[in-house]
Amino acid sequence: MATGPVVIGYDGSPAAQRAVQQTLALVQPRPVLVVTVWEPGRTFELMTVPTGSLLPTAVVDIRAALELDEKLYENATRTAEQGADLARRAGLEAQALVVADELTVADTLIRLAVERSSPGIAVGWHGHSALGELLLGSTTQRLLRRAPCPVVVVRHEPEQAST
Numbered sequence: 001m002a003t004g005p006v007v008i009g010y011d012g013s014p015a016a017q018r019a020v021q022q023t024l025a026l027v028q029p030r031p032v033l034v035v036t037v038w039e040p041g042r043t044f045e046l047m048t049v050p051t052g053s054l055l056p057t058a059v060v061d062i063r064a065a066l067e068l069d070e071k072l073y074e075n076a077t078r079t080a081e082q083g084a085d086l087a088r089r090a091g092l093e094a095q096a097l098v099v100a101d102e103l104t105v106a107d108t109l110i111r112l113a114v115e116r117s118s119p120g121i122a123v124g125w126h127g128h129s130a131l132g133e134l135l136l137g138s139t140t141q142r143l144l145r146r147a148p149c150p151v152v153v154v155r156h157e158p159e160q161a162s163t
Contacts, residue, residue, distance in 0.1 A: 010083035015124025106142030
């Protein structure tokens with residue numbers, strides 16, 4: 001029997017906020033681990049734009065890239081704390097955790113669930129278009145296919161326009 005916290009993937013989106021709120025009824029009184037996955041080094045990738053053979057190689061400002069990477073980490077930390085605070089206000093015992101993305105967000109959440117003996121993973125579903133999921137992949141689909149524990153997917157219901 002899994003004894004660890006429920007892992008909640010949290011990116012600050014309305015879908016993720018709803019996942020935190022809806023998880024309350026499913027997990028209480030079990031603690032939750034609100035996880036924000038970030039991609040260290042992404043700024044270096046963005047700053048090294050490939051150039052054609054006729055153009056000189058772009059110069060990367062290492063200091064600027066490191067500063068931007070630090071800002072992204074700080075933003076991920078704030079996002080995780082926001083999610084944990086939302087969970088606490090909903091009555092859950094919650095801890096925030098920021099984790100560097102190793103392969104994919106789904107693989108990182110699965111690794112954490114296994115390491116923490118989690119009984120399940122909860123995420124919000126963004127509802128990307130079919131083309132978006134084809135190009136970007138789907139964290140939700142990967143979790144559903146690969147996770148060794150139950151996965152709760154909470155849809156974000158956009159507000160209906162009044163008629």
